[in-house]
Amino acid sequence: MKKERVVIIGSGPAGLTAALYTARAQLAPVVIAGAQLGGQVAITHEIENYPGFPDGLSGPELVERMKEHAENFGAVFEFDLVESVDFSNGTPFHIKTMGEEYLADAVIITIGADPRKLGVPGEEEYTGTGVSYCGTCDGFFFRGKDIVVVGGGDSALEEGIFLTRFANSVNVIHRRDELRAGIQLQTRAFKNEKISFTWNAVVDEILGGENGGVNAVRLKDTVTGEETLHPTDGVFIFIGHDPNNAVFGDQIALNENGYIITDQRYRTNVEGVFAAGEIQDEIWRQVATSVGQGTSAAMAAIQWLEEHEAELQELDEVAAA
Numbered sequence: 357m358k359k360e361r362v363v364i365i366g367s368g369p370a371g372l373t374a375a376l377y378t379a380r381a382q383l384a385p386v387v388i389a390g391a392q393l394g395g396q397v398a399i400t401h402e403i404e405n406y407p408g409f410p411d412g413l414s415g416p417e418l419v420e421r422m423k424e425h426a427e428n429f430g431a432v433f434e435f436d437l438v439e440s441v442d443f444s445n446g447t448p449f450h451i452k453t454m455g456e457e458y459l460a461d462a463v464i465i466t467i468g469a470d471p472r473k474l475g476v477p478g479e480e481e482y483t484g485t486g487v488s489y490c491g492t493c494d495g496f497f498f499r500g501k502d503i504v505v506v507g508g509g510d511s512a513l514e515e516g517i518f519l520t521r522f523a524n525s526v527n528v529i530h531r532r533d534e535l536r537a538g539i540q541l542q543t544r545a546f547k548n549e550k551i552s553f554t555w556n557a558v559v560d561e562i563l564g565g566e567n568g569g570v571n572a573v574r575l576k577d578t579v580t581g582e583e584t585l586h587p588t589d590g591v592f593i594f595i596g597h598d599p600n601n602a603v604f605g606d607q608i609a610l611n612e613n614g615y616i617i618t619d620q621r622y623r624t625n626v627e628g629v630f631a632a633g634e635i636q637d638e639i640w641r642q643v644a645t646s647v648g649q650g651t652s653a654a655m656a657a658i659q660w661l662e663e664h665e666a667e668l669q670e671l672d673e674v675a676a677a
């Protein structure tokens with residue numbers, strides 16, 4: 357098994373940027389990209405808030421450009437999934453993917469977070485044909501339609517407001533009678549004539565019609581338990597995210613929500629393992645913030661490798677003997 361200087365787990369904006377920086381530092385990073393390049397960005401129809409692209413560009417185009425940029429400096433991409441890691445003995449770290457095993461002096465984790473699912477009948481069946489987790493990606497397909505948004509946080513209101521660009525009406529379904537979202541977004545949502553609210557309700561089932569799309573949700577009142585049918589053309593779900601921490605088990609320190617804990621230098625509790633992007637940032641979730649974090653984590657890893665050069669060489673010699 358060949359030893360790499362740096363292995364990057366994940367290929368969203370944080371991972372792609374970390375790949376560029378470590379590649380330019382002559383470290384020939386290996387990026388374990390997952391099944392699809394770009395993570396969540398790959399399913400983003402248009403990105404209008406990434407600086408330097410005043411006309412916007414699609415998520416897939418942005419991540420393809422970032423990949424090409426990193427490859428030009430020597431980054432290597434493997435479309436593979438990590439099955440397990442062993443960080444217990446310190447560096448070199450052991451990473452097992454579905455097709456390969458790696459040893460790495462340093463690891464940068466940028467594996468992201470996935471949108472949380474409701475887990476109700478019809479959700480999986482209609483994903484892509486009426487159920488969505490991304491307003492930016494799918495709003496366009498709901499021009500002139502009546503849709504519902506599930507959730508009461510910042511994402512639900514921000515995306516709900518965005519969706520009024522396309523939809524005829526947006527009904528926000530929230531399980532309580534008080535929103536979690538910040539006051540500014542609340543004010544904007546309450547002022548928006550296309551937005552209405554259904555309070556104290558959860559979606560119990562998503563129902564479809566003969567056209568293969570969604571035509572209603574079954575709602576349950578969280579106070580009375582009463583069930584009602586609410587006609588709708590689409591269901592946008594924004595109930596938070598789950599960090600992709602499963603492969604790390606108890607080997608890395610996580611916060612109470614399952615996100616990797618890092619310090620200002622994007623160091624985890626394991627020396628030589630760094631993390632950036634949505635696996636450690638549960639607040640901002642922007643391409644631009646992930647790019648910045650990926651840069652910082654890469655620079656910290658480069659510095660750490662330089663500082664420990666002699667030690668790492670000694671370990672290599674012991675392993676070779």
Ligand code: NAP
Nearest residue numbers: 507508509510511512514531532536594595596597638639
């Ligand atoms: P969040 O703040 O965790 O809110 C999730 C919402 O979904 C909550 O209202 C929650 O209800 C509801 N929910 C959770 N599980 C549910 C379920 N199974 N069924 C029905 N409803 C459910 O998540 P988020 O809105 O994605 O925001 C995540 C972070 O990003 C936050 O820190 C947020 O401030 C930040 N963010 C900021 C902005 C911005 O500032 N512009 C935009 C987006 C996100 P309860 O309220 O009852 O728990």
